[in-house]
Amino acid sequence: MASVTLQNLGKQYKNQTVLRDINLQVRDGEFLVLVGPSGCGKSTLLRMIAGLETVSGGDIRIGGRRVNQLDPVDRGIAMVFQSYALYPHMTVWGNMAFGLKMAGVARPEREQRIQQAVELLQLQALTQRKPAELSGGQRQRVAIGRAIVRKPEVFLFDEPLSNLDAKLRDQMRVQLSELHHRLGSTMIYVTHDQKEAMTMADRIVVMRNGVIEQVGTPLELYHQPANRFVAEFIGSPAMNFLPVRVAALNARSLSLELPWGQTMQTEASRFGPKTGMSGLKTDAQLALGVRAQGLVIDDSSDLRMQVDVVEELGNIAYVHGRIQTHRLIMETPCAPRAGTEVGVRLKPDMLHLFDEQGISLASQMERAHAA
């Protein structure tokens, strides 16, 4: 087991910068998830850690050892590819044995390790099959088994579940989490599915355009997104944003004017203890973020929402609607009917404020405080 440290890591292809100034400390035994939209450089980062891509700048350390120039095999890592990359001409058993043979592991030990992995992943009935004779989920398990038998210090996963159907994906998510608990190894996991990130991660790294936007536990990212991008990316359904104006401001409270003219009072401390010091002034234009769970039906409210579409999920429903021209998504246990109009209230403790650059006011507070 080992920690992974990335220092000022950068990657360039010809004159295109794909990763810039990546600083990250992956703790020993941690399940770290890299998320971000397509093309943001997640795979590239993972492949650099694996040694499949060269490093353009900065350092990679695994277990304290600088590995920039090390061959992939000497880094103590195992990688599960999105395509699984199982050797099609070898049986399941052969696939798992290959790496051990290459490493010169003696036969008895080899068989014992493979047997263990086979039992752990319930592949007993499949050991003599070829990959073409397996289902997607089974191939996935073989790919994981091939990684396990090598007893790596760090596991790297590149979107391992993206080729599975939704139900199997749910199962495999749980199984992978269990596996992590059992093995206790460091795992770095790439996905663009925020649900996978939220449910599996000890910590999540949100990336965009080759830089890290925020690092934190799933709940930190959910409740304290550092900026609009993270707020939009984490949590489902996506956060609602409304343009608001600071109507009045003092040490205790912050009064916001909603786009429809109403004002609402909030505690200033929610957005940091020293809101006044952040340079926030009356009349400043902000973006108010509120999650679907932060909107509730309240017929006494004078915010009237036109209900357009209702997505009924059984226990809850997502209500898509409009207040004048502003589209909103609301989560509610008892859905109104489409075409009707309902009163809506914003829960004051579930609001986020972002400045014109999209930076969260709360995180600005912290930064100002730290400086």
Added chain:
Amino acid sequence: MSAIKQTSVPVFSDSVAAPFSGVSRLSARTLGFYLALGAALTFFALPIVWMAGIAFTPSGEYVSDSLSLLPAHPTLAHFEALWRDGFPGRLANTLIVAVGATLLALSLGFLASYALVRFRFPRRLDHAFLLLVLVIKMMPPIVVAIPLFQLLKGLGLLDSKLGLILVYQVYTLPFCIWMLLSFVRDVPLSLEQAASLEGAGLLRRLWHIVLPLCGPGLAATFIFTLIMAWNEFLFALLYLSTPSHFTLPLYVSNFITENETFWGQLMGIGLLSSLPMLLMAGYVQRYLLRGFAMQMK
């Protein structure tokens, strides 16, 4: 609703009516198919049957004007004559040269095509190389015959099997490179990356991953290259001088003399020399099909 009805009617009628109305249509089509197949087969098989017929016909009978394909009095005389004349030695020569040239071209071509697919070459040198190779292959053999003669002479390899094997590379190697290129390209890079993560260096990856996955391609290339080398005449004619070193295509020409053409022996050689190829093709074809079926989905 109406859309459902419209589509459901033909589906229903089709599935019910097919077993009845389909029978005659099907058999007519099948009949046509077999007729066409039979015609094609006759067209291609006739020369072989004719060759076999002559090979078993005693000398003197095949000059008669009879149209019969099969000999009236079958004989093994031509084969006996060939056996005594040294056919087995020429067959061995051909086998050694053709198989040697093929294996050499196949192994070099495999390595070359791998390098061309996987390695980065500056200034598109790989494309230039492939074009050059193609140009060489398209040149008429006689153009390179004299330089090659000098080369072989210098190496002391004139009139030798090894010399011929080397000379054949002018044609077999480009062919192998071009054939194998697409097969190597089809091996997913991620497989090799997975293998290299597991500690397999270049040679082990080639041996354990790329080679087995190119199996069908190698088999197909093997058989085509072998036929090419097996039937080669011009270089053998130019560079072999001792009759006992001759390959079969050269040996055949012995039986066409100024005074007489020994049709029986000629056809006997034809028959005997195509047998190994047919056997080989049959065997490799089985492997080919299995290989293609086995390939990843």
